[in-house]
Amino acid sequence: MKDYTDRILELIRKTSTDLPKDVEERLKAAVEKEAPGSAARGALETILKNVALSRKNATPICQDTGTPIFYVKYQEGISTLKLRQQIRSALAEATKRSYMRPNAVNVMTEKNSGNNLGGEDFPYMHFEEVESDELTIELILKGGGCENVGAQYSLPDMRLGAGRDLVGVRKVVLDAVQKAQGQGCAPGILGVSIGGDRGSGYIASKEVFFGKMGKSNPDEKLAELEHQLTDEANSLGIGPMGFGGNTTVLDTKITGLHRLPASYFVTVSYMCWAYRRGRMTIKGDEVRYE
Amino acid sequence: MISIQTPISDDDIRKLKVGDPVELSGLMMTGRDGVHKWMMDTFIIKTRQPQGDDLEVYEAIKPLLKDGIIYHCGPVVAGLDTREYRFVAAGPTTSIREEPYQAEIMKHFKIKGVIGKGGMGTKTLQGCRDVPGVYFHAIGGAASYIAQSVTRVVGVYKLDFGVPEAMWVIEVKDLPVVVTMDSHGQSLHQVVEAKSNQVFQELLKK
Numbered sequence: 276m277k278d279y280t281d282r283i284l285e286l287i288r289k290t291s292t293d294l295p296k297d298v299e300e301r302l303k304a305a306v307e308k309e310a311p312g313s314a315a316r317g318a319l320e321t322i323l324k325n326v327a328l329s330r331k332n333a334t335p336i337c338q339d340t341g342t343p344i345f346y347v348k349y350q351e352g353i354s355t356l357k358l359r360q361q362i363r364s365a366l367a368e369a370t371k372r373s374y375m376r377p378n379a380v381n382v383m384t385e386k387n388s389g390n391n392l393g394g395e396d397f398p399y400m401h402f403e404e405v406e407s408d409e410l411t412i413e414l415i416l417k418g419g420g421c422e423n424v425g426a427q428y429s430l431p432d433m434r435l436g437a438g439r440d441l442v443g444v445r446k447v448v449l450d451a452v453q454k455a456q457g458q459g460c461a462p463g464i465l466g467v468s469i470g471g472d473r474g475s476g477y478i479a480s481k482e483v484f485f486g487k488m489g490k491s492n493p494d495e496k497l498a499e500l501e502h503q504l505t506d507e508a509n510s511l512g513i514g515p516m517g518f519g520g521n522t523t524v525l526d527t528k529i530t531g532l533h534r535l536p537a538s539y540f541v542t543v544s545y546m547c548w549a550y551r552r553g554r555m556t557i558k559g560d561e562v563r564y565e
Numbered sequence: 566m567i568s569i570q571t572p573i574s575d576d577d578i579r580k581l582k583v584g585d586p587v588e589l590s591g592l593m594m595t596g597r598d599g600v601h602k603w604m605m606d607t608f609i610i611k612t613r614q615p616q617g618d619d620l621e622v623y624e625a626i627k628p629l630l631k632d633g634i635i636y637h638c639g640p641v642v643a644g645l646d647t648r649e650y651r652f653v654a655a656g657p658t659t660s661i662r663e664e665p666y667q668a669e670i671m672k673h674f675k676i677k678g679v680i681g682k683g684g685m686g687t688k689t690l691q692g693c694r695d696v697p698g699v700y701f702h703a704i705g706g707a708a709s710y711i712a713q714s715v716t717r718v719v720g721v722y723k724l725d726f727g728v729p730e731a732m733w734v735i736e737v738k739d740l741p742v743v744v745t746m747d748s749h750g751q752s753l754h755q756v757v758e759a760k761s762n763q764v765f766q767e768l769l770k771k
Contacts, residue, residue, distance in 0.1 A: 314586075322707055324707075334708075338655055339656075376728065435769060446769055453761055458661060460705040514757070516682065517684065517757055518702075518745075518757070547705070
């Protein structure tokens, strides 16, 4: 099997320093919706300057380079053991080159490992064998500030008057946005999972972030709810950085999981505006980054 | 745009109002979760005995923080092996996690300014009245942009806390921020939250 370490290093560099164009376009559109001279507009203008500068200088968009979440789709014959090692080596090298901040802290000793490697659990990796002649590695960098404002609700929720239906889902998601205020680096992107258990719900609520912005949900009812939630979240007026303003949420992505008859979880993951998402596809000697 | 240079006088602090855009220059120090807990436990409530170089570091940071600024920031730093440190990315971290400590720490060290993001609560707002001090909001995630304002890394204390958690002494030039909590009891965060809550309560009825 080939050594993909350098290719993966490039994926990490791109993901940390080069914001996807679809996210940048949404941010540009958001500038026009804020009043000239307002703190909200100033925040978005600074954000866009930062995006351009990070891309030009290959420096991290945000100093919190987050939890690296790798999803790998591999074909028969690939060793996941070797890929795992190559991902770890690439991440340590990316940290040495200041594309990544050392972010893995041992909770017992409080020591930062210094190279972003922390036992089997850090970075997060998921492997799936597929019938394909391509190897695909996707990466999301999810910062701690936005991770901290994620929330999970068990419906019915009496306090919010949220029952076990899409109306209830809508209420708890809006509650999460109201509670987050500017803490998660608004304007954010909402990843919502309905159903599952507490563990699978959180995972699914993050997996939706691998999709592009504005990609319509194949389920008509969920597509409608996504639009409604984005509009209603924006009507709260929290605005960029929580300064007050018209754009609080750039997009909402919802997915459904099977649930136990007894359980009805709604899980919200909040992605900050620095929505760092990368993908690399390898076919033979050809490598594609997007 | 208002220009402020550290050390900051009481008069300059009292002139600042919520909404004011400010450019900050001079020496300041980073400090986040680990540092706030260490300061509180070791020097304020004293539930922990000073260890290692604690007292030495305490004496060194006191003059820096008096009339100075603490920046909630865990930077990406280059030059770790040569000790020729350079800030590569240095945006603010979420400040609310320091709410249990901030007011006490401001009073203890006479800190005039706190830079962070997301704003802080009522305890810190009262701290801003008492000291007097202000909360400066930097743009979250604008890390490469803000790092350009850091002209020099003067030194570092407690690097064993880890790069993000250490106390980095830096010199900055025109670091852009907005005052969102002032020394007169005003907080933009309280205003925005109250307004958005009104809308939210209406949406819940639908």
